[in-house]
Each structure stands twice: as C-alpha cells, then as structure tokens.
Amino acid sequence: MEVLIDCYFDKLFAEMERSSLSSRHKRRQLVKYFSDVINSCAQAENLEREDVCERIVLAALRYHNITLVENGSVCLLGKFHNVLYVAAKLCFDWKLRNNEIVSGLLNDMFYCEKTFERIFVGAIFGTRVTHFLSGWKCDFDDRDENLRALVYFMDHAAAGKLEYRCQSTNIVRRFIDVPMESYGQVAPLRVAIQHGAPDILLIMLRYGASTDADKLAPSPIEILLSRLTEYENTAGGNTASHLYPEHLLICLKLLLRTVPTVMVKTPDHVADQSGVYRLPLYEQYPTLVEQNLVPPERSGLVPPELRHLCRCRIRESLFQNWALPHGIKSLQIPESLMSYLDLLRD
Template identity: 45%
Template structure:
C-alpha cells in the first residue's frame, strides 16, 4: 500500500501549487486512494483498517516532508490540502485508530490554528464555507458534515486531544469541541450555536463535553440566550427555548454573578428582576433558580458527567456504567 501510494504521490508533485484547491481534484484523489485501500484489503476481505492506516500515515508523512523542506512552514497549497484528503478518508473508512486520527488533526491545526473546514459546514451548511472563507467543503452535504463532525469529536475524546489556542498574551489548552472558530470572532462552536439558535447542533456539542461555563462565575451563555428570549414578549421561538433547556441540563443550577453594589442579593432575586417572564412562563424552572433545591437525579447527572468529562470519557463512558437504558439516555441528555 505504502509503495503504491508513494508512486502515485511522486507524480503528484509536478502538479501546480493550487491543484488541490478545487474540491473536485481532492475528491478524485480520495476516489483513487479508496481503490488502493480496497485492493490492498483483498477482494473478499472486510479488514480495511490496516491499509487505511497506511494510507493516512503516508499522506501525513508526505505533508511533513515538504513542510520540513520549507523550514517547518506550511505553504498552505497542495501539500497542505492533502491533509484534507486524509481527513475524508478517515471519515469514509471510519478509521478506528484514535491516535492516528488525532495526529492528523494536530497536523491540520499546526498549520491553520483552527478546524473551520470541519466545523463551519456542520454549523452553517456546506455552502457557507465558500462564502465565509473561499473554500468548499469536503463533505457532500450538511448531514454528512455533521456525521463527520461527530466522528472527529469521538476520536478526539478517545485520543484525549488538547490543543493550544493563543489569545493576546495568553495561551490556553482547548479540547477539540471547544476550540474557537477564527472566522466567527473566535467564538466557541457552542457559542455560535447559541447565537444562531441551533439546538440540534448544540445537543451534539454538549453530549461530547462542550463547556457551557468557562468557570463557576461565567454565565454569559445563559444570559445571552435568556436576554434574547426576553425580547419576544412571551411568544418564544422554539429553537431558542430548546437551547436554554439544553444548557440547563448540564449545570446544577443558575448562580448569576452578583453585583458589587449589592453583594448580598440572591441569584433568585436577580433572576426575578431581569427574567421574571421566563420564570413565570416556566422556561426557567424554580428548582434551577434557587427557590427550591434541584432534584437529586439532576445533580447526580451533572456530577457523573463531570467525572466522565475529566477523563475524556463522555459520552462513550456513559454506556459502560451499570445502569438501565433509560438512565443512559438521561445522562446522555437524550431524555428529560
């Protein structure tokens, strides 16, 4: 497999620098390598994992070879786009080697400092990347892009992937699911979902451990969605209500930041003052805003999910717990 692919890539180096900028050319390369993988697996064999691993490894090494020759600076041309050929192959063959998939993601991130080409098509649709960033998605449609996102979220968690993101003078480690999107004002994928009112995508991100609050005093995401809901005068859009309900599933209760002028004021008083309509209409349950304690099963869900999150074992670890199906679904945010 490695020899055949190297022979093919040897002829590829004579192509123009922008030869893989066109999505059709990337697809043609994917189709060619697919044939090689299937052929190396054997006519009657279903074990395609090994030849797929060899193909991905060869493509990564090919990229790194030319990057090294340029002083470890990626020219973002055909040798970089070959990583997206590898990305599509990982998804199509559902490569199970999490470490290799994470190595590929690291190589992409080292050059781009973002995963926009995986994220934007899933959140906005596969036509959006062309207008936002000038390139076309490697996925056929938004549904496939979402399935691809789920695949890479899963492999990033299994590989315990964390990557540095520089903001000003500080560098912070982020998980794949929380990495800011450059072309969206460096907002996290979760925040983009809230801004657009996308509960279906928000659910995916939360299931894979997206952080709703950066620290115990950060309720900006909740305040954003609640402020938007207050604009509708009791006629609330379903998508925004769903977003708020999902956020409320992943925190024990609302504890808004107290004003320095009124340090003794209770959270529930602030909520009634600012979001009384939402409490009155049942969008913020009484057991989430301090009037009565949260139910024990909800507190247990938050505690269990946090322990699984610390070990990069969410959502996969949920079904390893000795619990009935209904409890698995409850912990995985799929049931109320």
Template identity: 40%
Template sequence: MEYVFDVFFEESFLVMERSGLKSRSGRRDVIDHLNAVISGCVQGRETASVQLAVSLAVKSAIDYHRKMKSDNFAICMMGKYHNVLYIAVRIAWDWSLEDSEVIGCLLEEIYACEKTFERIFLGALFGSTAPHFIAGWKSDFNDQDENLRALVFFLHHAGRNKSCFPSYSYAYHDILPKKFIDIPIESCGKAAPLRVAIQASAPDILMILLRHGADPNPDDGGASPIISILDKLLDYENRAYPYQLISCLELLLRCNAMVELPYKPHLFHARREMFEIKYAVLLADKVIPPNQFFGVPPLKAICRCHVRNQLRNCFQLPRGINKLLVPRKIKKYLDLLD
C-alpha cells in the same frame, strides 16, 4: 504497501499546480484516485488489511505534509501542501478508519498550521455551502447531514485518543490544553462550537456537542451561554418564544445544576433582585426554573451534572455512560435523553 502511498503523494503532487487542491472538485479528483489505489491494494483481502491500508494512506499524507513543511524551515507552504491533510480527512471518513491514534496525529497536524478546526465544524453547523461565504472554502462533504456525521466521527476518535490542543484560556489568561470539541472557531469570532450552535439556534447540533462532552460553559471569553439565550428571548416582545431557542435553553439547563447569577461583584441579594427585574417576563412565563438560579435544584439534577463532569474530564462522554452499572433509565437520564 506503505511505499505505494508515499509514491502516490510524491508523484501526484510533483505535477500538480500549487492551487490544484483549492477547489472542491480538485480535491475530489485526488480523493477518487487515492480511493482507487486503496481498493486495488486491499482487493480480496480481509477487513484488517483494509484498515491497515487506509491507516498507511493517512500516515503518508501526514508525512508528506511534514516533509514539505520541514523543507520550508518548519513553515507550512499552504496551498496543495496543506490541503493534502484534508485529502486524508476525507479518506479516513470514507473508509471509517478505526485507528484513533492516527486520526489524532492528523488533527494535531491540522491544528499546528491553522489553530482551529473550523473546516471540520462549519459544514456541520451551517451546511456545505455556508463555509464558502464565511471562510472562503467549500466543504468536502456533500450536505449538512454528511458533515454532521463526519463531525461525530472525529469527535469519537478525538475522545478515544484524549486529544487536547494548546489554546488561550480566558479564565486563566494563559495557553492551556483544550479538548478538540471546545477549540474556538476562528471565522466565528473565536467562539467555541457550542456557542456557535446556540447562536445558530440549532438544538440538534447542540445536543450532539453536549453528549460528546462539550463544556456547557466554554472558556472562550464570552458570556454565560444560558444568560445569552435569556437575553435573546427578551427580544421577543410578543412572548412567542421560538422553539429552537427554548430547546437550546432546556438542554443547557440539563448540564448546569446551578446557574451563576450575573452582575458581579454585587452581593447575592442585590444580584437576585436585579435578575428578577430584568427577566421578570421570563420568570412569569416559567421559562426560567427559579431553583436553578437562586434556589435548591433537585438532587438528581446535581448528581447528573456531577457524574457527567467526571466522565467529561476522563474523555468518556458519551460512551462511558453505557459502562456504568446503573439501570438503563438512569443511563438515558445521564445521556441527556430523558
């Protein structure tokens, strides 16, 4: 079966123009053809054989990319030779591939060339058409809902595989391993996906990212996400704060027991005074919970953040919550659902 897929890529790409996979329609033609080959290989067989066939198809796409890259002095030739990886992305999604190790290899292969995963994230954040205006390509998924479900699919497998990728750390000024969900998006100013979701005022997407272990304070060189939201809320002079922004703020506050005050290196009392002056309106409107900024937060909030941090460090969000021997209500609380 492996030979069939190797031949498929070799023969198909031999006669294809270099720009043959640049358009979404071109990629879909190859995807449809490959899906037909997979269906023919597994017709009448058990589910395990289906998973094996899809796994071999994805591996063959990765191997073809590696071979072409190796023949070009370890430099990706781009064009159809790189887009073959996005054929594999769609195939893995179409057939609900369960092999996290293979998907981890696919993500590593993409990152080695692009140093970003924006083609997986942008469609979920902005819809299928927006990436064309932002980054010059069209999503391989039909609409924002399908993009979002595909993103969750890859978040799930990246967590199971404990996938990390070398990325610059602004906190340590060095290249350090960073989780798939926190890798900056190049075409969005190298901001982390969580920060982009906040900038887009998308609490539903922010919720998905936080539940799957996104760092609520991403190390991407930007300001504190919570402080950024407070600054945006100050722009509404009529105090008619948009529901989406308030929802984003509430979600982030669930993941931060205490919020560090800005204005370092001033002493705490000076920082507090400066904070209270600048955000007096938000404090008066009870948008800001004082205990989380300069008081004592509830013990249950501290415990939730501590447990979530431990699970996040072990790549166990959100699935690890269900393994805890605690009442269901506490599980919902830990999972940001309550």
C-alpha cells in the same frame, strides 16, 4: 507496499499545481481516486481495505510533514496543507479506527491552523453558507454527513485525550472547545447557540463541550436568555411562551440539563456599586420563570432536584476521565438513567 504508496504519492503530488486542492471538487476527485486505489490494492494483494487506507493516510501525513520541515516548520499551505483534508475525508469514509493516525491528523491540522473550524462549520451551518462565512467549502456531502464526521473526529479526539494550547487565550482546551478563528475566537458551542441549532448543540453537550469556555464573555446560556428577552421586549413585555422561536426554546431546554442552577452576571454598573457579580436567573429574567420556560429548580427560585445534581456531578467525573458520552454505557444503572445522564431526556 508502504514504499510503493509513498513513491506514487510523491509523484502524483509533484505533478499538481500548488492551488489544485483549494477547490472542493478537486479534493473530492482525489478522494474518489484514492478510494479506487484502496479497493484495487485490497483485491489485488488480498489486504484489508482499512489497512490500505491507513497507508494512504500515513503517506499524506508524511508528505505534509516533509514539506513543513523543509520550509522551516512553516506550512506552505495550498496543496501541501489541503492534503490533510483529503486524508480526513478518507478516514471518515473508510471509518479508520487507528486512533494514533487520526490523532496525528488532527494535531497536524491544529499546528498549521490553530483551529478546527473547517470540521465544525458544516455541522453547524450546513454546506451552503460555509464558503461565504469562512471561504471554505465542506468536504462532506450535506449537513447530516458533516454531523456524523464531527462525531467521528470527536470520538477519536476523546480516545486520544487530545488537548491544545489556544493562542488567543493561552489556555489548554479539548478538541471540542478550541475556538473558531473566523467567528470571533469563540468556542464552537457558542457559535451553535448563536446560530440556534439544537441538534448540533445536543451533540456538543453530550460530548462535554464547556458552557463556560469563554470566561470573560457572556456565557452561552446568557446569550440565549438575552435573545429570548429581545422577543419579550418587541412584544412590549406581553409575549406568550408560544411566540418565542421554538429552536431557541429547545436550545434553552438542552442547556438547562447541564447546570445545577443558572446564575447570570449582573450589569457592570450594578456590580461596581453593590459588589454583587452574579444573581439567580429568576431575579434577572422573571418573565421567563413566570411562563415556565425555565423551571423553578433551575432558576434559583427553589433548590435543584437531587437527581439532577447527581447527573451534573457524574457527568463531571466522566468528563474528567475522557468518558463522555460513551462511558455512560459502562455504568451499572438502568437504561432509563443512562439516557437521562446522556442529556437525552429531562
């Protein structure tokens, strides 16, 4: 069966034009075609559909790698690379569980692109604007399916303990923190915050996305605080809490679940003169504290609660052991504490 699929795959792709898979429509047609093949082969030879899917995905990876090697380890792009996204859609559609295969797919994507932004953009922005932002139309039907696909690949990346050395910083990062090349080389979490998307933000935080991945740039929470301050300044300092955009307040609330106390960078001229580089949030953004948008336990006004400190420490240990978020279920603690650890409630 493997030999037949490989030969059939090679013949099929030899007849395609180089640019044939640049179109999302063409990629979807090919996914549907292979899905029909999976169903037919499974029925005809009494095989599990997932096994047939595995063989087709392996054929796609083999095709990509052969053309890569034949070109001096430089990707030929076009159909030779876009076949990986046909394979990714098949993996997701058929819920392929073989972590070695899915990890190999992600590794091949990163080898050629040095980013996973094509997996992230649809989940962050939806399907309508991604083509204008990055020139790529998502292979998944809508934003909800993009979110589920992202979770699928994050699960496999965690199970495979995948890490990647990023060229822009020469730092080794996990799948979820690999910078998005078309978006200023910043981590996906920052892009989600700049877009103000609390649903994708919660998913990323639950999976352990770093809130300090870009150490030289403002932290995600500082970006959010600055955006909220803009509304305060527009209203002449008299902004009521209900006039702040709700989606930004939700993003702030989620981020506050992940840090013991918020410390913000001081302006450069203050830091140069005083030697003080970070201050508690309440000193920099007193209005947000006064309006109770940031509780005193997170602003540095009073010490954080012991329960919250425990949450931060336990999550750090789970993250180091590649166990976020699913490892929480293995802890011998009440269900209510599981949801608290998983950032689902305050």
